[in-house]
Amino acid sequence: MANRVRKHMINFYVDDDELAAIRLKMSKMNMTNQSLYMRKMALEGRIIKVDYSVFNDIASSISGVARNINQIAKRINATDNIYAEDMQQIEQTQEEIWKLLKKILSKLL
Incomplete structure (x- = not known):
């Protein structure tokens, strides 16, 4: 004691x-x-008590988006060409990221 x-x-x-x-x-x-x-x-x-499960869900979603971008980058590096559909896919993934970030904000506020 x-x-x-x-x-x-x-x-x-x-x-x-x-x-x-x-x-x-x-x-x-x-x-x-x-x-x-x-x-x-x-x-x-x-x-x-902070609930971090929202961040875990968002992190896994963003990880999937990042994999898509990496696949596009590999295809561009392999062919030395940027196709219109690659640019559309990049724009779509950017839009997904913005949606995910807005979802985070809405759950935090």
């Missing part, structure tokens, strides 16, 4: 409903350490 970083203990009482509410909030944050949760709430007043 001499090496304990936090040397001061704070105790308080809650009723059954308050305890259930605290545990529900902890479970929503995927937190199991009640002491950590209570300390963060006392010091910061709130805990923000």
Whole structure:
């Protein structure tokens, strides 16, 4: 106990409903350490959980678009020609990227 970083203990009482509410909030944050949760709430007043799944979906979509662009670049390098359909495909992929970025913004706002 001499090496304990936090040397001061704070105790308080809650009723059954308050305890259930605290545990529900902890479970929503995927937190199991009640002491950590209570300390963060006392010091910061709130805990923000960020859902990064939106970014994972967008990243995989953009990765697919990048593969299409790489295929076009390989074809251009192999033939030394740029075809009108290649340019159309590049424009379409650009449009897809803009749509994906707008989708990110709409989910964040």
